Amino acid sequence: MNTQVWSDFIQQNWLIIVIALIVLFVVLNLVKTMVKWVLVIIIVVAVLVYSGVSLDKIKNVVNDVTTETVDTVKTEATNVMMKEAKEAKYTSDAAGNFTITSPNLEMKGQKGNDKVEVSLRGVSLGQWKINDTVKSFISEAKNNSNVSPGK
Template structure:
C-alpha cells in the first residue's frame, strides 16, 4: 500500500483507531495472562483486516521482518566472531563432535562435515558453511590454543 492510501485510511478511520488503541492499553494494563496477548493480536489483526490488508499481506510483512532480524543477528554474529576469536574455547568430544564457545557465540559441529550450527547470544542462527571466510578464520584461531 502506498503512503497516500494509508494516510487516507487514517483520516477516515481515526476514531476507530483511537478506540482500538485505548482498548489495547486497557487490555495490557489489566490482564496478566496469555489471554491478554490473544486479545492484543486479535485487535491488531481486526484493525489491519478492516484497513484492507489481507492475511497474505500480513504474513509477508512478518516474514520480511523475521528475515531482516535474522540477517541482522547473523551480521552481529560474524562481527563477534572476528572480535572474540582469541577468547574462544575449543572442546573436542569423544564422539567426534566439537564445540567452540565465547561469551556471545557457540559453534557446534562434527569432524569432517562442512556445516556447523551457530548460536549467537542463545539464539540459534542455523547452519553455516565452514567455507565461509569468517567462520573458517574463527575456527582456525580457536583451534590454535
C-alpha cells in the same frame, strides 16, 4: 507498511473509523466480561479487513521483518566471531565432534560436516554453512587451544 496508504485510508474512511472508535469505547465501558475483548478484536479485524489489509500482506510484513532480524543477528554474530577469535577455545572428542566457545559465542560441529550449529549469547542461530569466516574462527580457536589443525 506505507504511511501514505494509511493516510489515504484515514482521509477516505474517517467516519467509519470514528464510529468504530465510539463503538469500541462503549464496548470497553459497558461490557465487563471476556466478551468485551472478543468484541474489541472483531471490531479491529473488521476495520483492518475493510481497510484492504489482507492476511497475506500481514504475513509478508512479518516474513520481511523476520528475515531482516535474522540477517542482522547473523551479521552481529559474524562480527562477534571476528572480534572474539583470539579468546575462543576449541575442544573436541574422539568421535570428531567439536565445540568452540568464546565469551558471547558457541559453535558446535563435527569434523567432515559442512555445517556448524551457532549460538550467540545463549540463543541458537541455527546451522551455518562453513564459510571463510567460520573456517578462520575455527582455525584461530584451534591455535588458541594448542590443537593441531588435523585433529
